[in-house]
Amino acid sequence: VTPKGVALFLAPDVLADLQEVGVKSGGIIKQLGHFLPLLLIHLLEKIGVLLLKSLKQHRLRVELGHLYASLGEYGKAAALLDKAVSRDDRVATDKERISQAAYYAMGGKYRAALRIIRKLHEPDGLYGTLCYATVAACEIGSGNPERALEFSQKAIAHARRDGLVNYLHASLIVQASAYAALGFADEALTSLRKIMPLLSERKVM
Numbered sequence: 001v002t003p004k005g006v007a008l009f010l011a012p013d014v015l016a017d018l019q020e021v022g023v024k025s026g027g028i029i030k031q032l033g034h035f036l037p038l039l040l041i042h043l044l045e046k047i048g049v050l051l052l053k054s055l056k057q058h059r060l061r062v063e064l065g066h067l068y069a070s071l072g073e074y075g076k077a078a079a080l081l082d083k084a085v086s087r088d089d090r091v092a093t094d095k096e097r098i099s100q101a102a103y104y105a106m107g108g109k110y111r112a113a114l115r116i117i118r119k120l121h122e123p124d125g126l127y128g129t130l131c132y133a134t135v136a137a138c139e140i141g142s143g144n145p146e147r148a149l150e151f152s153q154k155a156i157a158h159a160r161r162d163g164l165v166n167y168l169h170a171s172l173i174v175q176a177s178a179y180a181a182l183g184f185a186d187e188a189l190t191s192l193r194k195i196m197p198l199l200s201e202r203k204v205m
Helices: 003-009 012-032 035-052 057-070 074-087 094-106 110-118 125-141 145-162 165-181 185-201
Strands: none
Touching: 057 074, 057 094, 074 094, 094 110, 094 125, 110 125, 125 145, 125 165, 145 165, 165 185
């Protein structure tokens, strides 16, 4: 795919998003050395495959949204998922809508996240866990520790059942926060202690 061909395929606002991701990524590359360039090459190759298959801009917006989220730009990630879902609502999947809600939640926009989740069918597997974990994060962020505790327990149960370690330790953190907010210090510490073996297994600590 030539640069001219890419330019013709993409809308101007998508090109602007790509350019900004490149600028943002460049600053991080200087800090993280050789690891991130390899990751970005992989992502750019993935985008190239999408272009070669002549997929609609919907998929490209979703992939760019995930890339922004990986850089910690949750507001921009949610905005791109918004564009993808609103412009191609018929082809948008629950998986994409849950990601959209998660990015809103990570950006502190809890009401927007919950509005999206309420419209979804109850998902299972990875996306069921992410759905419950997102609701739990929204509830603790909104000052509702009882509901945060309820949904964090659902997220933990799903994550354990399906072996989803990333969501398990994130949900345990929300659970600990909820217990602490409710005045249950011992239970909060118990939840936090459960995280340590998970991090050790993944060689994070």
